[in-house]
Amino acid sequence: MLRVNHPLDSLNPEEIIKAAHTVRAHLAEDDVLFRVITLKEPAKKDMIVYLDREHQGDSDLVPPIRIARVQVVRLQSALSRFCELWVDLDHASVVKEEQLEGKHSYVDSNHMKAVEQACHADEQVQAEIRKLELPAGAQVCIEPWTYATDGMNDMSQRITMCWFYLRLTKNSDANYYAYPLDVCAEVSEDLKVANIYRLPSSPDEGIHHNSQPFDRRRVHSSEDSEYHPSLRPPPRTTTRPLHVVQPEGPSFKVDGNVVSWEKWHIRVGFNYREGLTLHDVRYDGRSLFYRLSLAEMFVPYGDPRSPYHRKAAFDLGNDGAGINANNLRLGCDCLGVIKYFDGWHNTNAGEPMKLPNAVCCHEQDDGILWKHTNFRTGNPVVTRSRVLVLQTIITVSNYEYIFAFHFGQDASVHYEVRATGIMSTCPVNIGDSVPYGINVAPGTMAPFHQHLFCLRIDPAIDGHANSLQIEESVPLPVDDAVVHNPYRIGYSTISQIVEKEGAFDLDFTTNKTFKLINEDKLNPTTGTPVGFKLVPHYSQTLLAHPDSYHARRSEFANHAVWLTRHDDEEIFPSGRHTMQSSGGDGIQSGIERRRALADDTSVRRQDVVLWHTFGSTHNPRIEDWPVMPCEKMTVGLKPVNFFNGNPGIDVAVSTQHVNQSVQTF
Amino acid sequence: MLRVNHPLDSLNPEEIIKAAHTVRAHLAEDDVLFRVITLKEPAKKDMIVYLDREHQGDSDLVPPIRIARVQVVRLQSALSRFCELWVDLDHASVVKEEQLEGKHSYVDSNHMKAVEQACHADEQVQAEIRKLELPAGAQVCIEPWTYATDGMNDMSQRITMCWFYLRLTKNSDANYYAYPLDVCAEVSEDLKVANIYRLPSSPDEGIHHNSQPFDRRRVHSSEDSEYHPSLRPPPRTTTRPLHVVQPEGPSFKVDGNVVSWEKWHIRVGFNYREGLTLHDVRYDGRSLFYRLSLAEMFVPYGDPRSPYHRKAAFDLGNDGAGINANNLRLGCDCLGVIKYFDGWHNTNAGEPMKLPNAVCCHEQDDGILWKHTNFRTGNPVVTRSRVLVLQTIITVSNYEYIFAFHFGQDASVHYEVRATGIMSTCPVNIGDSVPYGINVAPGTMAPFHQHLFCLRIDPAIDGHANSLQIEESVPLPVDDAVVHNPYRIGYSTISQIVEKEGAFDLDFTTNKTFKLINEDKLNPTTGTPVGFKLVPHYSQTLLAHPDSYHARRSEFANHAVWLTRHDDEEIFPSGRHTMQSSGGDGIQSGIERRRALADDTSVRRQDVVLWHTFGSTHNPRIEDWPVMPCEKMTVGLKPVNFFNGNPGIDVAVSTQHVNQSVQTF
Structure with a gap:
C-alpha cells in the first residue's frame, strides 16, 4: 500500500515499527513475539462523517486517531501469553490492553516450522518411519495442520496435527500429497510429540498402533500425480498466444x-x-x-x-x-x-x-x-x-x-x-474405498x-x-x-x-x-x-x-x-x-x-x-487431481x-x- | 455453412433449390408458399454407425440418404393449407407428406408485415388513432405479436395481436416502446381487423371502448428512454480501447x-x-x-x-x-x-x-x-x-x-x-401502478x-x-x-x-x-x-x-x-x-x-x-430500461x-x- 495515510489505509512500514516500539516499551519486556500489527479501522460513525466531508471536498479534514491493533505472545509473562493491544499511533501510547487467556492467535509459520522440525527429530517418529520401510530416495514430508476442536482436549494449549507424506523423487516440487502415509502425530505447544499413531486406511478401521510397512504397490507414474512441469511430459503446444493490449493504457x-x-x-x-x-x-x-x-x-x-x-x-x-x-x-x-x-x-x-x-x-x-x-x-x-x-x-x-x-x-x-x-489426501489401503471420499491414485483417497x-x-x-x-x-x-x-x-x-x-x-x-x-x-x-x-x-x-x-x-x-x-x-x-x-x-x-x-x-x-x-x-472428482x-x-x-x-x-x-x-x- | 455435405451439415443453397423444385413438382400447383426448407437430420441409429466409422478413418463411407424437411402453405388447396413434406434429395422425390390441419407454421415475417399494413389501413383503426389526438410529428407503430391460446377462440385460424406504440421523433430508430398506446387490435388470418379496443391501464380496469386521448404528460426526455446513440447525449469517453491480439492466429x-x-x-x-x-x-x-x-x-x-x-x-x-x-x-x-x-x-x-x-x-x-x-x-x-x-x-x-x-x-x-x-411495455395511467409490473417512464409499465x-x-x-x-x-x-x-x-x-x-x-x-x-x-x-x-x-x-x-x-x-x-x-x-x-x-x-x-x-x-x-x-428493474x-x-x-x-x-x-x-x- 502507498503511504498516504488515509484513515482506511493499511499501516505503513513506519507505523508498524512505531506500533511495535510502543508495545515493547509498554510491556517493558524483551521476549515479545509479535503476531499481528494491523490497522484498527476507525469507528464507522466517525468515518461516515469523515468520508462525507471528504467527498464534499472539505480541505480541512481532521482524521480520526490512528490506531494499530497489535497481537503479541508474551513468552515470559506469567499472567497470560497471548494479548491484544491497541496503540494510538498519533500519541505513541497503548490505549487498550486485552488479555486473551484461552484464546490462540493465528497460525504462526515459524511455530509450524518448529513443529515440523521437532516432529522430524522425535525418536518415536523416527522409529515409526523406519517401520514404514520406505523406498530408497524417498523423503518424508510432515505437514502441520491446525487442530479442530472436538471436546477431547483442554484447548488452552495449542495442538498441532502432523500429517505425513512421502516425496518419492528428489525434485523438491514433487507432489507429496500423492503419497499420504498412515502416520499421524500430535505436537504440543512446547514442541513435544504427544501422540503418534497409524491412521485409519479402510472403511471401518479406527486409529491403531499396528505398524505396517508402506505398500510399494502404491508407487505410480509421475504422470498421474505430478503437476509441476519439470516432472511432467512436455505440455500441449496447441494453445496459441492471446494478448490483451490496451494501447491508450488502462481506463482506471x-x-x-x-x-x-x-x-x-x-x-x-x-x-x-x-x-x-x-x-x-x-x-x-x-x-x-x-x-x-x-x-x-x-x-x-x-x-x-x-x-x-x-x-x-x-x-x-x-x-x-x-x-x-x-x-x-x-x-x-x-x-x-x-x-x-x-x-x-x-x-x-x-x-x-x-x-x-x-x-x-x-x-x-x-x-x-x-x-x-x-x-x-x-x-x-x-x-x-x-x-x-x-x-x-x-x-x-x-x-x-x-x-x-x-x-x-x-x-x-x-x-x-x-x-x-x-486436494488434501488420506491413505487408503489398496483395494479399499470409503463412502466419504474417492480414490484418486493407488492408496490415495481425497475425502469429501x-x-x-x-x-x-x-x-x-x-x-x-x-x-x-x-x-x-x-x-x-x-x-x-x-x-x-x-x-x-x-x-x-x-x-x-x-x-x-x-x-x-x-x-x-x-x-x-x-x-x-x-x-x-x-x-x-x-x-x-x-x-x-x-x-x-x-x-x-x-x-x-x-x-x-x-x-x-x-x-x-x-x-x-x-x-x-x-x-x-x-x-x-x-x-x-x-x-x-x-x-x-x-x-x-x-x-x-x-x-x-x-x-x-x-x-x-x-x-x-x-x-x-x-x-x-x-465431493472430489478425479478430474480435480493432481x-x-x-x-x-x-x-x-x-x-x-x-x-x-x-x-x-x-x-x-x-x-x-x-x-x-x-x-x- | 460450407457446402461440404456431411450428413449433419445444414442444407446448402443448391439443396434448398432442389427441395423446393421437388415439392413444387410433387404438389403440381403454383401457389405454394415455402415456410421452411431445412435438413431432416438422419436417424440417430444410422448416424452413430456413420460417425464411429468416420472417426475410425473409414474412407468408404456411404452417407445416409439426404432428406429435406419442407413446410409449405398451399394457398389454393382445399384439403389443408399447411403441410410438411420430406424430400429425398438424392432421388429428388417426396418420401412423406403430412397434412397439418389445425397446426400453424412459424411466424412469417411477410404475413406480419401484411398484418401491420392492413391494420394501418383499417378505417376503424384510423378512427381510433384520430381519437388519440396524438402530438404533431408523432407516428404510430403497430407491432404484431403471435397469439397465446386462451380457449376463447377457434384456433384453426391464425390470429395476430397488434400492439400500438407511438414514435415521437422522426428518427426511425427512436424507441417506440417508450410510448405504448392503449389501443389493441386483433387481426385475422385473411388480414381483417376483427376486434379493436382500448387496453387496461390501471390496476382494476378491463378492456373498454372509452376513447381517451393520449395523455401528453407522458412525453418525457429522450435521455430517459432512448438507447440509440443518435438520440442520446455523447457517450462516456472514459473507456479506453482493449484489443485481443492473437499474433499466431487462433488455436482452433x-x-x-x-x-x-x-x-x-x-x-x-x-x-x-x-x-x-x-x-x-x-x-x-x-x-x-x-x-x-x-x-x-x-x-x-x-x-x-x-x-x-x-x-x-x-x-x-x-x-x-x-x-x-x-x-x-x-x-x-x-x-x-x-x-x-x-x-x-x-x-x-x-x-x-x-x-x-x-x-x-x-x-x-x-x-x-x-x-x-x-x-x-x-x-x-x-x-x-x-x-x-x-x-x-x-x-x-x-x-x-x-x-x-x-x-x-x-x-x-x-x-x-x-x-x-x-422490455415489452404496456400503457399505464399517470399516477397508477400495478402489482405485476413497474413503471419505467411516465405512462409506461414493464410487466413481470x-x-x-x-x-x-x-x-x-x-x-x-x-x-x-x-x-x-x-x-x-x-x-x-x-x-x-x-x-x-x-x-x-x-x-x-x-x-x-x-x-x-x-x-x-x-x-x-x-x-x-x-x-x-x-x-x-x-x-x-x-x-x-x-x-x-x-x-x-x-x-x-x-x-x-x-x-x-x-x-x-x-x-x-x-x-x-x-x-x-x-x-x-x-x-x-x-x-x-x-x-x-x-x-x-x-x-x-x-x-x-x-x-x-x-x-x-x-x-x-x-x-x-x-x-x-x-420482474423488471428500472435499470433494465430503456x-x-x-x-x-x-x-x-x-x-x-x-x-x-x-x-x-x-x-x-x-x-x-x-x-x-x-x-x-
Whole structure:
C-alpha cells in the first residue's frame, strides 16, 4: 500500500515499527513475539462523517486517531501469553490492553516450522518411519495442520496435527500429497510429540498402533500425480498466444489506494486476516457500500473416522487471507495492464514485512453489455462490457483460492471465488474405498469436504439507514372472489421488510430475493425504495450436525443469509478467535446475546450488515487431481430501482474501428 | 455453412433449390408458399454407425440418404393449407407428406408485415388513432405479436395481436416502446381487423371502448428512454480501447463445419428453429455428446388483465432462433480472431436466403485454469484458462438473446444465455401502478414475465447406453448403532439411478447432482462409472397455474430436469407446433402417452436425452430500461470421474514471455 495515510489505509512500514516500539516499551519486556500489527479501522460513525466531508471536498479534514491493533505472545509473562493491544499511533501510547487467556492467535509459520522440525527429530517418529520401510530416495514430508476442536482436549494449549507424506523423487516440487502415509502425530505447544499413531486406511478401521510397512504397490507414474512441469511430459503446444493490449493504457486511475474507474470509486484496503477489503464504494457519486470483504471461510471434512474430524480449517480465522496472499506475477495471474498493490505485515520481531503484489487491479472484456437491433431499420446497437477486477490469491498449504471483485459498467458488483490447488489426501489401503471420499491414485483417497465462505456486505445504499426487503414471486390466486386472474397466469410479488436481526435461507423456487433498500429514498419513476439486491450463490450449507463442534464453531455456515446491526467489532462471523475455538463466539451467538440482553436488535432503517454464506460441497472428482481446475462461485450485487435507468446506457457503441478484431476464414 | 455435405451439415443453397423444385413438382400447383426448407437430420441409429466409422478413418463411407424437411402453405388447396413434406434429395422425390390441419407454421415475417399494413389501413383503426389526438410529428407503430391460446377462440385460424406504440421523433430508430398506446387490435388470418379496443391501464380496469386521448404528460426526455446513440447525449469517453491480439492466429482449426480446438471436436449445425446446434462432441477422441441444442424457450407474462394473458412467446417454436439470428459484426459482437459461419434459409418462393455470420467462433481468456504454489519451495505454477466460444444472437421483436457454448480446456462445457434488448411495455395511467409490473417512464409499465429455456442434452458418454444418476450429499446419522459418526461431522452421498422416464426438480440444500453416466465403463482409478454432471442454473419454474394454457402448452417449464428415451422426432419439449397450440404435445404428454401405451420407458443403460429447464423470473428493474444490461444465466456440463485426472493438466504454464502483460504504477 502507498503511504498516504488515509484513515482506511493499511499501516505503513513506519507505523508498524512505531506500533511495535510502543508495545515493547509498554510491556517493558524483551521476549515479545509479535503476531499481528494491523490497522484498527476507525469507528464507522466517525468515518461516515469523515468520508462525507471528504467527498464534499472539505480541505480541512481532521482524521480520526490512528490506531494499530497489535497481537503479541508474551513468552515470559506469567499472567497470560497471548494479548491484544491497541496503540494510538498519533500519541505513541497503548490505549487498550486485552488479555486473551484461552484464546490462540493465528497460525504462526515459524511455530509450524518448529513443529515440523521437532516432529522430524522425535525418536518415536523416527522409529515409526523406519517401520514404514520406505523406498530408497524417498523423503518424508510432515505437514502441520491446525487442530479442530472436538471436546477431547483442554484447548488452552495449542495442538498441532502432523500429517505425513512421502516425496518419492528428489525434485523438491514433487507432489507429496500423492503419497499420504498412515502416520499421524500430535505436537504440543512446547514442541513435544504427544501422540503418534497409524491412521485409519479402510472403511471401518479406527486409529491403531499396528505398524505396517508402506505398500510399494502404491508407487505410480509421475504422470498421474505430478503437476509441476519439470516432472511432467512436455505440455500441449496447441494453445496459441492471446494478448490483451490496451494501447491508450488502462481506463482506471489510482490515487493512493483509491481506484476510480467508469464512475466507480473504490478504496482498496488490505489486512492480515481478510486480505483484500473494499471501502467507501460509490457509483457516480452515490454511496453503495461502506465496506465489502470476505469475512470468514470454513473447510470441514466429512470423513467421520478419528482423527479426520480434526480437519476443519478456518482459512481466514486460523490462517489469514492477507498473510497468505500470493505475490502476483506479471503475465501469469492476469492479462493486460496491471496495477499491483503491496501489502505490509510484520515479522515476529515486529519489523515490517512486505507482501509484494498482494492485490492486482486490471480490466477485462466481458462480452456484450447490451444490444438491440431495431428490426424495422435493421440497425444494431451493441456495447461491450468492460469490468474492473480487484483480485488476490491465497495459498493455504495444499490449496489455493482466487478472490476477485468484478465491477461492471451497469453498476453491478460480482464477487468471484475460484477454488484450485491440490486436494488434501488420506491413505487408503489398496483395494479399499470409503463412502466419504474417492480414490484418486493407488492408496490415495481425497475425502469429501465443504468450502463455506462468508461475504460481509456493509451497505450504504444512498446513506446508512438501510433495510432488508425479502421478496418472493408468487402466483395470483385462482377462483378468488376479489383477485382478477381468470386465465390463471397472473403472478405478483409478496415482500416483507425484516424487523429483527436473524438468519434466512434461500429459495429459488419462489425467486426469493434479498434487497438492501433505503426506505427513505424513493426512486422518482418507480416510486419504490432505492436498493441493491443480492444475487446469491445457491449452495448447500453445513452438513455437520447442529450439535457438532463444527457447527458450533462456525455458526455462519448454518444459514445462507444473515442480517445484523453494524458493530465495529463484529467483523468475523465465527468470532474473533477461531483457532481451537469451542463455539459460542459467532454471528448466531451475537444475535442471541443481544436478544437476551434486550438490546435493540431492530434492523429496519438502521446501520445494518448483510452476510452471505455460500460455497461448495466438494465431493472430489478425479478430474480435480493432481491439481484442481478452478471451481468458480459467484455472488452478485445489482441495483434494483436505484438509478433512473440502465447505468451503462452511456457506454460508447462498440465498433471495429476501436476494437480491431480479425476475421479468419 | 460450407457446402461440404456431411450428413449433419445444414442444407446448402443448391439443396434448398432442389427441395423446393421437388415439392413444387410433387404438389403440381403454383401457389405454394415455402415456410421452411431445412435438413431432416438422419436417424440417430444410422448416424452413430456413420460417425464411429468416420472417426475410425473409414474412407468408404456411404452417407445416409439426404432428406429435406419442407413446410409449405398451399394457398389454393382445399384439403389443408399447411403441410410438411420430406424430400429425398438424392432421388429428388417426396418420401412423406403430412397434412397439418389445425397446426400453424412459424411466424412469417411477410404475413406480419401484411398484418401491420392492413391494420394501418383499417378505417376503424384510423378512427381510433384520430381519437388519440396524438402530438404533431408523432407516428404510430403497430407491432404484431403471435397469439397465446386462451380457449376463447377457434384456433384453426391464425390470429395476430397488434400492439400500438407511438414514435415521437422522426428518427426511425427512436424507441417506440417508450410510448405504448392503449389501443389493441386483433387481426385475422385473411388480414381483417376483427376486434379493436382500448387496453387496461390501471390496476382494476378491463378492456373498454372509452376513447381517451393520449395523455401528453407522458412525453418525457429522450435521455430517459432512448438507447440509440443518435438520440442520446455523447457517450462516456472514459473507456479506453482493449484489443485481443492473437499474433499466431487462433488455436482452433475449422474444416467444413467441424471445429477442432484443444482436444475438442465439435460439429456445428444450424437450423431454422433451434439456430445453433452442436453435434458429435468429443474430447481427446472420446465421445461426450451426440447433440446439444437449445430446444425451446417460453416467455409468459404475469399480467392477469385481458388481453395481456395472450402475451406468451415461444421464441423458438413460434419464431425460430435460426431465422432470427443476427448478422454478427466484426469487432462488435466479439474480440480477437473470429471465424463466422453463415446460415441458409429460404424465401417464401423457395429460393435460398443467406443469413450471413449467423454463428461466430472465437477464443477468450478466462482467467486462471489452475494454480498451485508449493509453500516449501515458494514455486508457483499457474496456467491460464482459454475457452472456445460458439455464439449466436437472436432478435425477437423488442428483445435479444445471446446464446453461447463455452468449451474449456478442463473438458467442461458451459452454455451461457444473456438476455438483453428492450422490455415489452404496456400503457399505464399517470399516477397508477400495478402489482405485476413497474413503471419505467411516465405512462409506461414493464410487466413481470418469465424467460424459461430448455437445453436439450443428448449424451454419448463413452457410448450411447447411458443412465442418469441422482446423488445427494447427506449427513451420516448420529447416535446410530452401526454407523460410526461419533463427532457428528460425517457426511456421505446417497444416489439412485433413474429407471423410468420422468421429471425431476433441483435441490441445492442437498447438493442434488444429476450425472449422466455410462454404467458399463468404470473409471480405472475410482472404480465408479464414467460420467458428466449437470451444473444447473437454479431458477424458478413456471408460475402459471398447472391448469392454465401456459402450463399445458409449455409442459417443459414445469420442472427443471427431464429424462426421456431418445426419439428422432422428439426434439421440441413443447411439441413440434407451438403456434396457437392448445397443449398436450409436449414432453410430459409424450412420457404419459408412452406409459399409457405400455411402451418401454426404461431409461437405464439406454439412449437417453436429458433436458434442463432454467431461466429467470424477470420482474423488471428500472435499470433494465430503456435497454437492458445483459442478464446472464449459465448451465454447465462437467466430467465426473470420466477422465483419469485433470484434463487440463497438460496446458502450458503461463509466462510473461508469452502473455506480455504491462505493469502500470
